[in-house]
Amino acid sequence: MVTDLTPFVALNDVLTRLVEGTREALRPDLMGVYLSGSFALGDADAGSDVDFLVVTRAFLTEPQQAAVQALQRTLYDEFAHWGKHLEGSYFPADLLRRPDPARTPIPYFNHGGRDLEFSDHDNTLVVRWVTREHGLALAGPPPRELIDPVDxxxxxxxxxxxxxxxxxxxxxxxxxxxxxxxxxxxxxxxxxxxxxxxxxxxxxxxxxxxxxxxxxxxxxxxxxxxxxxxxxxxxxxxxxxxxxxxxxxxxxxxxxxxxxxxxxxxxxxxxxxxxxx
Structure with missing residues (x-):
């Protein structure tokens, strides 16, 4: 369980629910859940959004998309502050490992959003670098095992x-x-x-x-x-x-x-x- 990963008790509760809900939604297709962005880089405060990255074995199926959609809406509705500041992507492992010049859109929740969309927002070298070098593992192996070094x-x-x-x-x-x-x-x-x-x-x-x-x-x-x-x-x-x-x-x-x-x-x-x- 995520108990003390961040200095915000309420956020740790949200992250615990995120991991539990994602495991239930994806089961064997889940490879890892990571914090990126400000919380990974070490300067997060009450004004930070919560950048997360879920690594999956393949693109989400339609039933999996519906399941993570329901999870996001639950977190948004039940947690007054941090549930409304989640932002993250569901990244197929093969696509995440190395640069993707095509910037393929992947399942994504925008900051403050409740609805799943497909976006290239996180399909960048910046996100890969931050997650690989500083990402905090909520579940799964160290992110360096999933992402190649960025030139x-x-x-x-x-x-x-x-x-x-x-x-x-x-x-x-x-x-x-x-x-x-x-x-x-x-x-x-x-x-x-x-x-x-x-x-x-x-x-x-x-x-x-x-x-x-x-x-x-x-x-x-x-x-x-x-x-x-x-x-x-x-x-x-x-x-x-x-x-x-x-x-x-x-x-x-x-x-x-x-x-x-x-x-x-x-x-x-x-x-x-x-x-x-």
């Missing part, structure tokens, strides 16, 4: 592509839709997304520097050393993280919104973000 340069290439794609969309230079976020200049005027973009792009720059994925808190500390002129904006963004779930309906601070646009331009123009000629 640092391949990881950099993926992150560099996303940095330019999302950054240009937020500046109005292209159109992009991802994760249900409003990747538009107007969409950035949101007191949840604006600080999150600052943290996200800081993490991207650190990954381009190190070839590894780091926590939001570690990325802020890295940027304060390497780009101290942005330290105040980064500090305010990190300070808002713990209660980010209360900020969906608020407009961003006007000054920070303008600074964030400047920060996006800084990130896109950084030498680390330069694309190969």
């Amino acid at each position: 640092p340069n391949d990881l950099r290439a993926e992150v560099r592509t996303l940095l330019h794609r999302w950054g240009r969309a937020l500046l109005g230079e292209s159109e992009e839709s991802s994760r249900g976020w409003a990747w538009t200049p107007d969409g950035l005027n949101n007191d949840w997304l604006q600080p999150l973009v600052v943290l996200l792009m800081t993490r991207m720059l650190q990954t381009l520097n190190t070839g590894q994925v780091h926590s939001k808190k570690a990325a802020v500390a890295w940027a304060e050393r390497h780009a101290p002129e942005w330290a105040p904006l980064l500090g305010r963004a990190w300070a808002k993280h713990a209660d980010q779930f209360t900020r969906y309906q608020r407009p961003a601070d006007p000054n920070d919104l303008a600074l964030t646009r400047d920060f996006i331009r800084f990130a896109l123009g950084h030498p680390l973000a330069a694309t190969a000629s």
